[in-house]
């Protein structure tokens with residue numbers, strides 16, 4: 001798989017590999033409940049989104065300094081480069097790091113240094129997207145977003161992630177309006193574990209430019225029709241959906257159906273260190289399972305570029 005692709009659904013903290021977690025824990029004097037690689041690896045059996053998030057938030061305690069963020073960003077970009085990625089729109093969770101007492105300017109400076117290195121070394125272009133927790137009050141998101149905007153921090157957009165069920169997009173209407181008014185791009189996780197209605201809300205109320213996951217749109221034919229008509233990008237993460245039990249096996253994944261319906265789907269890796277592989281592994285899983293033709297693969301790659309926040313000339317270079 002060497003089609004040029006854009007990685008649009010990737011959580012930086014989800015690229016933290018077990019070996020790196022233990023090394024950074026030692027370096028930063030952080031005590032983890034699972035001190036050996038074996039014990040840590042034994043935690044990677046998930047029954048749903050929440051069981052994953054519990055481990056994901058616990059492990060990121062090892063990230064302390066700007067250098068840590070730079071290191072994992074660069075390590076991820078090298079891996080992305082090896083799987084054919086030419087452009088990355090990277091998510092990170094400001095609340096996760098603020099909660100642990102880190103300074104947002106340092107977190108962002110570290111990530112930005114890594115992104116700049118990726119551009120210089122491998123020519124990978126980038127955008128940076130701050131994702132807010134839907135399980136936390138919208139006031140928390142709003143306060144952080146105001147700071148990000150007023151202090152002119154280098155982010156390109158906002159997203160919405162974490163536990164989905166019980167936290168409908170409508171709760172974040174004001175946050176997203178404020179982001180849009182300030183020229184930020186807007187995306188949201190919706191229809192991963194949550195119902196199709198959350199996708200409708202994300203589009204109508206948050207006015208998002210992309211839906212992250214979106215696989216449950218298939219439960220609402222009118223919504224599918226609309227997503228097709230509007231060519232709304234859906235960033236689908238096959239290995240994530242299997243590991244978090246949104247689908248039973250890769251054979252049960254709706255990707256083929258979504259493609260056949262004319263939905264604008266692209267393939268992404270979500271939290272590759274947790275779900276068994278980077279973008280190449282996600283492509284390989286669906287190519288093998290659904291016998292995707294070269295043309296199908298080209299459509300998926302093209303959708304990723306078209307769904308990105310690159311400007312038209314930069315998109316044209318990758319198409």
Ligand code: ES4
Nearest residue numbers: 011161162189240270271
């Ligand atoms: C996430 Cl797979 C997934 N879903 C929602 N929020 C997330 N944060 C990191 N990975």
Ligand code: ZN
Nearest residue numbers: 009189212270
């Ligand atoms: Zn995600």
